[in-house]
Amino acid sequence: MQSITEILARELGQKLEYVQNVVSLMDEGNTIPFIARYRKEMHGAMDDTTLRALETRLNYLRNLESRREEVKKSIENQGKLTEDLSAAIDAAATMTEVEDLYRPYKQKRQTRGSMAREKGLAPLAEAIFAQDGRDPAALAADFVDEEKGICSVEEALQGASDIIAEDLSDDADLRKALRALVLRRGNLTCKAENPEEDSVYRLYFDFSQPIQRLLDHQILALNRGEKEGILKISVALPGNDGPALVCRHALKPTLNVSAFVRAAAEDAYDRLIFPAIQREVRNELSDRAYGGAIHNFALNLKPLLMQPPVKGFVTMGLDPGYRNGCKVAVIDPTGKVLDTAVVYPTFNERKKQEAISVLSGLMRRHGVRHIAIGNGTASRETEEMAVELLRSFPEASYMIVNEAGASVYSASPLAAEEFPEYDVNLRSAVSIARRLQDPLAELVKIDPKAIGVGQYQHDCPQKELDAALGAVVEDCVNAVGVDANTASRSLLQQVSGLTATTSKNIVAYREENGPFASRAQLKKVPKLGPKAFEQCAGFLRIPESRELLDNTGVHPESYAAARALLNLLGFQKGGDFSQLTARLEKYGPSRAAAELAVGEPTLRDIAKELSKPGRDPRDELPAPILRKDVLDMKDLKPGMELTGTVRNVIDFGVFVDIGVHQDGLVHISEVCSRRLRHPSEVVKVGDVVKVVVLAVDEKRKRISLSMKQAAK
Numbered sequence: 145m146q147s148i149t150e151i152l153a154r155e156l157g158q159k160l161e162y163v164q165n166v167v168s169l170m171d172e173g174n175t176i177p178f179i180a181r182y183r184k185e186m187h188g189a190m191d192d193t194t195l196r197a198l199e200t201r202l203n204y205l206r207n208l209e210s211r212r213e214e215v216k217k218s219i220e221n222q223g224k225l226t227e228d229l230s231a232a233i234d235a236a237a238t239m240t241e242v243e244d245l246y247r248p249y250k251q252k253r254q255t256r257g258s259m260a261r262e263k264g265l266a267p268l269a270e271a272i273f274a275q276d277g278r279d280p281a282a283l284a285a286d287f288v289d290e291e292k293g294i295c296s297v298e299e300a301l302q303g304a305s306d307i308i309a310e311d312l313s314d315d316a317d318l319r320k321a322l323r324a325l326v327l328r329r330g331n332l333t334c335k336a337e338n339p340e341e342d343s344v345y346r347l348y349f350d351f352s353q354p355i356q357r358l359l360d361h362q363i364l365a366l367n368r369g370e371k372e373g374i375l376k377i378s379v380a381l382p383g384n385d386g387p388a389l390v391c392r393h394a395l396k397p398t399l400n401v402s403a404f405v406r407a408a409a410e411d412a413y414d415r416l417i418f419p420a421i422q423r424e425v426r427n428e429l430s431d432r433a434y435g436g437a438i439h440n441f442a443l444n445l446k447p448l449l450m451q452p453p454v455k456g457f458v459t460m461g462l463d464p465g466y467r468n469g470c471k472v473a474v475i476d477p478t479g480k481v482l483d484t485a486v487v488y489p490t491f492n493e494r495k496k497q498e499a500i501s502v503l504s505g506l507m508r509r510h511g512v513r514h515i516a517i518g519n520g521t522a523s524r525e526t527e528e529m530a531v532e533l534l535r536s537f538p539e540a541s542y543m544i545v546n547e548a549g550a551s552v553y554s555a556s557p558l559a560a561e562e563f564p565e566y567d568v569n570l571r572s573a574v575s576i577a578r579r580l581q582d583p584l585a586e587l588v589k590i591d592p593k594a595i596g597v598g599q600y601q602h603d604c605p606q607k608e609l610d611a612a613l614g615a616v617v618e619d620c621v622n623a624v625g626v627d628a629n630t631a632s633r634s635l636l637q638q639v640s641g642l643t644a645t646t647s648k649n650i651v652a653y654r655e656e657n658g659p660f661a662s663r664a665q666l667k668k669v670p671k672l673g674p675k676a677f678e679q680c681a682g683f684l685r686i687p688e689s690r691e692l693l694d695n696t697g698v699h700p701e702s703y704a705a706a707r708a709l710l711n712l713l714g715f716q717k718g719g720d721f722s723q724l725t726a727r728l729e730k731y732g733p734s735r736a737a738a739e740l741a742v743g744e745p746t747l748r749d750i751a752k753e754l755s756k757p758g759r760d761p762r763d764e765l766p767a768p769i770l771r772k773d774v775l776d777m778k779d780l781k782p783g784m785e786l787t788g789t790v791r792n793v794i795d796f797g798v799f800v801d802i803g804v805h806q807d808g809l810v811h812i813s814e815v816c817s818r819r820l821r822h823p824s825e826v827v828k829v830g831d832v833v834k835v836v837v838l839a840v841d842e843k844r845k846r847i848s849l850s851m852k853q854a855a856k
Contacts, residue, residue, distance in 0.1 A: 148205045152198060162187045166198055176615070177622035177640040178679045182699050185743035192619045208239060215246045222249060232316075240323075240424070244316035257310030260303030263292045268300060269307035272404060275396045280304070280404045301404070308394075308405065309412035313420070318393045322417060325389060326425050330355045330381045334366055337376055345369040355379070355425070361795040363433035364600040371603075379422040387413045434604045436795070440824070441601055442612045444793050445592055447830040449620040452762045453582040454543075454770075457513040458482070460506065461577025462530065463547070463569060464522035466490050472503065473573035474510050478630065479581060481563070482510050484570050489529040490522050500533050507533075513540050514770065516580035518547035518572070524805040534772055541770035543580055544801065546791065549587075549594035550575045558589055558634060584624060584762075588617055589634040599794045621683075623761060625697060628666065628684040629659040641679025646672045660686050663694045687758060692718075696753040705742045706750045712736060721754045766832045769803075777804050777842055784837040785854055790829050798823050800835055800849055808847035810835060816852050827851070 146154075149167055153160040165186040169179050176199065180192040190198070212233050219225040229245070236242045252258060260269075268287050272280045284300035294300050312318060336349035343349075348366055369375035387410050394409040395401050456477050463471040472485040483506055487499035506512065515530055517523060523544065530542045553559050554571035563571045578586040592613035593601050601609060621638035628636075628650065636647035646669065653669045654660060663681050666672060672680075682699035689695060691703075698706050710717070713727050713736075728736060728751045737744040753759075769789055788802035798815060799807040815823050827833065834854040840847055 148202065148209065151205060152201060155201065156194065156198060158190065158194075158198075159188060162190065163198065166190070166195065167202060170199060170202070173675060175618075175640040175679050177619060177683065180619075181622070181697070181749075182682055182701075182746075184745035184749075189745050192623075196615055196619075208236075208242065211239060211242055212236065215242055219246070219249045224249060241316070241320065244319050247316065247319075248311070248314040255310060256303075256306040260306045263294055263303060264289075265294070265300060265303040266307060269304040269311070272304050272402070273308055273311075273394075275398060275402045275405055277398075277400065280402075305404070305408040305411065308408040309416060312390060312394055312409060312412040313416035315393070318390065319417065319421065321393070322386065322389055322421050323424060325385060326379060326381055326421055327355055327428070329385060330379055330425065332358055332366070332377065332429070333380050334369075334375050334377045337374055341374075343369075343374050345374050348375055352380075355429070358429065359795060360433040360436040361599060363429050364437060364603060367430060367433075368600065368603055377426075379425050381418070386418055390417065434608070437600050437604050438609050438612045440599065440794065440822075441592075441604075441609070442616045443824050444829045445595065445613055445616045446620060447828040448595065449584050449587055449617065450623075450762055450765065451583040451830045452765045452767050453584075453760070454514055454580050454768065455582070457581075458510050459577045459581050460503070460512045460515045461573040461575070461580075462515060462517045462526055463550070463573040463576055464518055464520060464526035465569075466522050468569060470499065470522070470526055471569045471573040472506065473570060473577055474506055474512060475574060475577045475581070476510075477581070479578050479585075481566075481574055484566065484573070486569075490525045496529055499529060503533055504536060507537055507540065512537075514580060515540065515542035516545045516577050517542055518550065518576045519544050519805075520547050527805070531772070541772050543768060543770050544803075545576050545579045546595075547572070547576055547579075549590035550579075552594045553590045556589075562632070580768075584620060585632065585635050588621060588638055589632070592617060625683055625685050625760075628663075628686055629654060629688060639680050639683050641676045642672075643676075646676060659688050662686055662689045662691060663700055685758065692754075692757055695758045698750050698753050702742070702746060702750060705740060705746065706754065708740050709736065709742075709747060709750055710754070712740065721757070723755070725751045725755045765830070768830075769832060771803055777806060777840060777845070777847070780804065780837050780840045780847065782837055782839060786835055786837065788833060788835055788849075790827055790831045790833060793823050793827060793829060795822065798827055798851070800833060802835060802847070802849070804847070806845045806847055808835065808837070808849040810849045810851050814838070814848075814850040814852055816855070 149164045150160060152158070152167075153163040156163070165183075166179060169183060169186065174183070176192055176195050179187065180190070180195055187195070216225060216230055216233055219229065233242060233245050236245060260266075265287060268283060271278065271283050280301060281297055284297045284304065287300040288294055288297060294303065331352050331354055334348045334351040336343075336345075339349055345365065348369060351366075353362065366375060366377055370377050390413040391406055391409045394405055394412075458477065459475055461473045461475065465471065469486045469488040470490075472487060473481055474483040475481055485502055485506065487502050489496040489499040515534075517526055517530060527542070527544065534540055534542065550572045553575050554568045559568075559571045559575075563574065566574070575586055587595060593609065618638050618640070621635065622640050626635055626639055633647045633651050636642055636650055637644055639647075642650070649670045649672065650666070660666060663684065663686055666681065666684065667677055678701075682697055685696075686694040693703050693706055709728070710721070710724075713724065713731060715721055715724065728747070733744050733748055737747050740747070769787065786802045788800040788808070790798055791801050791807050792799040795812075797812050798810040800810060801807050810823075812820055812823050816826050820826065833851055835849040835851055836853040838848040838850050838853075
C-alpha cells in the first residue's frame with residue numbers, strides 16, 4: 145500500500161522528496177507562508193496555493209488512515225475481521241468507501257432485519273439466498289415457532305426477506321456501483337411547494353437536469369430554496385436501471401431465477417438502498433458545490449485584499465445615509481483621523497449646498513486629495529454631490545469603495561478600542577477612507593465572510609469557509625509584509641508565527657518602549673520565543689532600523705548570505721543596489737550559489753529584495769480607477785464602451801463597476817471568445833477592464849455588459 149507522502153506526490157505531481165520535506169516542516173510547526181518563502185530549496189519552490197492544497201489533502205488522508213484503524217479495531221473486537229476485509233479497508237480511498245465496508249458491522253438501531261435475526265431467521269435467509277432450487281415455503285415451515293413470535297410460514301418468509309434486503313443494503317460493492325450509476329445517469333428534479341406563489345426561485349419551479357450537467361450555483365440555489373420551504377427536490381434514476389442493478393447483484397444466473405430473492409432485492413432497492421443513495425448523492429453534490437463556492441470566494445478575496453493602496457495623500461471618507469446624514473472623516477496619509485463631520489446632502493438643495501460648503505472647508509484646511517465614498521444607501525446622491533464639490537478642486541478625485549463589512553467593523557469591540565471617542569457611524573467613515581489608502585490593512589479587521597465577494601457563503605460549512613478565507617488573508621498579509629511599528633493588532637495577528645497574545649504584546653511593547661529599532665529587538669517581546677521569531681521575523685519590517693535588511697523580506701538567518709552576495713558582486717555597504725538582480729544574472733546565480741553555499745532560490749530572493757528595499761508587491765498591480773465625473777444609468781446606451789473595475793467573479797459571470805450606482809453583469813458567454821468553465825480563468829477581482837454596454841433595464845436596475853466585444 146502506498147504511503148501518504150507517496151499518494152500526495154502522485155496527486156500533486158511533485159517529487160516525493162519535496163513532499164516528504166514539506167510534511168516534516170509542517171509537523172515541526174512551521175507555517176505555510178514561512179515554508180513557501182524561506183524553505184524553497186526543500187520543496188522545489190512550490191507556491192502557497194500548492195502548499196495549502198497539500199496541507200488540506202494531508203489532513204484528509206491522515207483522518208482517513210485514522211478512521212481505517214478505528215473501523216478495523218471495532219470489527220476485530222467483534223471477532224469478524226478477516227484478511228480480505230482488512231485488505232479492503234486498507235485499500236479504501238475515501239471515507240465513504242470505509243463507511244460502506246463498516247456498515248454491516250456497525251451497531252444499528254432496531255430494524256425489521258435485526259428483529260428477524262433475533263427470532264432466529266438468519267439461517268432461513270441464508271438458505272433461501274443460496275438459490276439452490278429448494279422451495280422457500282418448504283424451508284420456512286421448519287422455522288414456524290409461536291414462542292419466538294413466528295406464527296406462520298408467511299411471517300417466517302417475511303422475516304427472511306427483511307434480512308436479505310438488509311444484507312443487500314449493507315453490501316459495499318453494490319452501494320458503490322449504484323452510487324456511480326446515479327451520478328452517471330441520474331437526474332435531479334425540482335418542483336415548487338406552491339406553484340402559484342411568485343418567488344426568486346421561479347426558474348426552478350419545474351426543473352430537471354442530468355446530475356452530470358448540474359452547475360454548482362444551481363445546486364446552491366436549489367439547496368437554499370429547499371431550506372426556505374419553497375422547493376421540493378428529489379433524485380431520480382430513469383427506467384429500471386436501479387432495480388435491475390440490484391437484482392443482477394443478488395440473483396444467481398440459474399435457469400429458475402428465484403422470484404423470492406428478486407422480490408427481496410426490489411424491496412431492498414425501494415425501501416433501503418435508493419433512499420440512502422439519494423441522500424448520499426445530494427450530500428456529494430452539495431459538498432462539491434460548497435467546495436466550489438469556498439474556492440471561488442477565496443479566489444475573489446485574494447485580489448481584493450491585494451488591491452494597490454492609494455498612499456501618501458490626505459483622504460476623506462464619506463459614509464452615505466439618508467435619515468442620519470452622511471458621515472465624514474478626514475485622515476492623514478498614515479490613517480490618523482484629522483477631522484470629522486456629519487452633513488445632510490439628501491434632505492434638500494439647501495442642505496446639499498451646506499454640505500458642499502462644509503466639505504470644501506475640510507478639503508482646504510487639510511489638503512484632501514482623494515475622496516472615498518461608500519457604495520451603500522444614498523451612495524448615488526452622495527456621489528453626485530462629490531462631483532459638484534470637486535469642480536472647485538481640480539487636483540482631487542474620488543472613488544466608490546465597497547463598504548461591505550464596514551458596519552460590522554464599526555460596531556465591533558476592536559473599533560471601540562481603536563476609536564473610543566467616535567460613535568459607530570463615524571468609525572465607519574474612517575474605515576471607508578482607510579480602505580482606499582490601504583485595503584489590506586483595513587480589511588483584515590473584518591470577518592472575510594462579511595466582505596461579500598462570493599456567492600451563497602452563508603450556506604457553506606462555516607468551519608471550512610473560515611479556514612479557506614483565513615488562509616488567503618494570512619498569505620496576502622505575509623506576501624506584502626507588515627511594518628512592526630505602525631501595524632494594528634489585527635494586522636500583526638495575521639503574520640506568520642504570531643498569535644492574538646503575541647500581537648497584543650508587540651503593540652504594548654512599542655507603546656511602552658517606543659518604536660522598534662531592529663528586528664532583533666522583537667525577541668524582547670514577552671512570549672515571543674525563538675520559534676515564533678523564526679516564523680515572523682522575515683515578514684515584519686522595521687523601516688527605522690539602521691540595518692537596511694530589517695526593512696526587506698530577507699530573513700535574519702540569511703543576513704550573512706546577503707552581505708556575502710553584495711561583497712561577491714562588488715557592492716559597497718550603503719550603496720545603490722538597484723542593479724543587484726541584473727548583476728547576479730550576469731554573474732550566474734548557480735555559480736554564486738555554489739560559491740556562497742546558499743540555495744539558488746534564496747539567493748535570487750535576496751537580490752530581488754535588496755534591489756527594491758521596502759518594496760510593496762501591490763505597487764506592481766494596476767492602480768484603481770479614480771474618477772472626477774459621474775455617470776447615471778439613464779446615460780448608458782447600448783454600444784457604449786467604458787472602463788470599469790471587476791467587483792465580483794461568480795460561476796455565471798462577472799460584476800463590473802462602470803461608475804454608475806449599479807454594477808453591470810458580464811455573462812460568462814460575454815467574457816471572451818473562447819469557451820470558459822469559469823470566468824476566473826481570465827479575470828479576477830480588482831482587474832480594470834474595458835466593456836461594451838449591451839442592454840440597460842432601468843426598471844429592474846440591470847446592466848448587461850460584454851468584455852469580448854470590447855476586445856474586438
